[in-house]
Amino acid sequence: MTTEQQLTDMVNSLTEEYFAALRKLLRIPSVKGPAAARAPFGEGPREALDTAMTIAGELGFQTKMVNDAVGVAQLGESADYVGVIGHLDVVPAGDGWSYPPFDLTIEDGKAYGRGVLDNKGPALACLFALYAIKQLNLPLTKTVRILFGSDEESGSADIPLYLAAEPAPVYGFTPDCKYPAVYGERGMLRLCLETDICAGSGIAELTGNHHSSMVPDFSRLVFADGYEISAAGKGSPSNAPELGVNSIIQLAQALLADTSGRLPEDVRCYADWLVKSLANQHDGAGLGIDFEDRESGKLQLTPFDWSVTADNTLQLGLTIRYPVTVTEDQILSRLSANLPPHSRIRVVRSLPAVMFPQSHPMLKVMQDVYERCTGMDGTPVTTTGATYARSMPNIVAFGPSFPGQKGIAHNSDEYMLVADLLKNMQIYALTIYELAK
CATH class of the missing domain: 3.30.70.360 (Alpha-Beta Plaits)
Known part of the structure; x- marks a missing residue:
């Protein structure tokens, strides 16, 4: 059996465990609030960080909190690391929901909840993607860190706090935009x-x-x-x-x-x-x-x-x-x-606009994995969005929305297809493995 098939099978076996963990995160109303002790962006974002670190610890990862702003789940000990950074803060729920905004509801193949797309669902999918690699004991030459931010929706003030204490990744991505890989942000x-x-x-x-x-x-x-x-x-x-x-x-x-x-x-x-x-x-x-x-x-x-x-x-x-x-x-x-x-x-x-070198080998890895997993064109693109790629060196945005999926985040009844959450986990597992092996 190929490594790709092993990872795909392992991802599929983690479905129930993944959604149980996601429900814990979605139930936290992690909207930015007044700064408090050990909570520079409010109690809600801090509770979400603590919960993510508990989940990561239970999966057997090394964990730590950096300046009360970014949670780290780590696999490996080398100095150079591949960094994958999502965020756990969310915009306010607003009105017009058909489902409880701060919970996980699965109905007709869709998972609903504030943050299920932007960005708790994809961030957690990256953690479970790395867990799949860990469970298979696949050999890696670089450390991998899954980073959980807490202020992306309000200006990304969490990233300077992280970089004040930790080195930047050698390369990596944020699962907080769209596919294929995004080499430029307006x-x-x-x-x-x-x-x-x-x-x-x-x-x-x-x-x-x-x-x-x-x-x-x-x-x-x-x-x-x-x-x-x-x-x-x-x-x-x-x-x-x-x-x-x-x-x-x-x-x-x-x-x-x-x-x-x-x-x-x-x-x-x-x-x-x-x-x-x-x-x-x-x-x-x-x-x-x-x-x-x-x-x-x-x-x-x-x-x-x-x-x-x-x-x-x-x-x-x-x-x-x-x-x-x-x-x-x-x-x-x-x-x-x-x-x-x-x-x-x-x-x-x-x-200002940011541009990542289109010839960088990381983009080639992302394009190849995306095309193998979806059968669609993986040529890198630009975006109108603003992601952590503007603040964190050496990363680009990669997923989670597929072509044609637009206007879902920040709305009432925010959702992702269950199949897409699992497809993201597969893509991220293969990408992380290719970048770190």
Whole structure:
């Protein structure tokens, strides 16, 4: 029997044990919270780390916690190591679930729960992939570390804490994006467009279900006299705006249609600008920033937040994912020329594009394993997402979503096919073995 068949059979034999462990992790609401003792990103992420370390210890791995931020499960003793890093923090559950968000529900071949895709399910699949290698006692020349992060959804501040105490892997991957292997990640900007409005606007509150990782599905404006205008949309990940309906745009349209006479003229003009510039223009064409290139395609723009301050400033939050050959200065220069009056740009977060050498032998291993396991083209690709590959040296994103699977993470009823979770475990077992043998 070939090593590949041995690993596949061993992975399949671990199904029941894997899902029992996954249920333990999914039951922890590991959303970022206030920093506490031994919990820099909140009690929930810390509990998830501790649980993962207990699971790894029960599987016979060496374990340790690094700066209370990253949990390590290790096989081997050599200094050089292959690093596989997933994360256990999750975005808030939100509304609209058909199943308990913080639990594992398996129905009709699908596994549901917040984090089952992003990223507890795939991270744990990597641990069990290494467990399959361990159980077969396959010879490895490099140490393998499965790393469990705790702050990926809120900026990846856990990685600097890890690297302050530990060396980076010689190579590896994060199971937190898509297949095939991802050699390039677009540049990302999170901006706040600040616009001054008249002091007598009468707007008391401008709020909604607003988060930088999502297309918002609810927005509301309340006037000082209690009169309210609200709008519903459809949520989707912010890197798939075409799959959602943005409630901010819906609210602006509702404001323009309102006949109460409460809306000041400057706010009406702003709402008109917002609709004309942003409605269904996910490539940024309405703002003159519709860049694209051969490597990564078109720019992607998502309004995710709209609020008003006590000093009568409208604040519009935007996420922009721009092609790998474009610069931040190009984006800001074009954008500055297309703002409403009395506006300015504040850069909240900036992540330049990253590119991994396409000729690197690690990508060849990933391509070969993926093609053998799926029969599909494994040519490396680029992504609109932001993963640990931006923060951890020498790694790329690899899985867990297969081509055509998009817009599932961060939504209600987040799910993965049971068959895909097991296929991921097979792919990861073979990849880890090939990289470390």
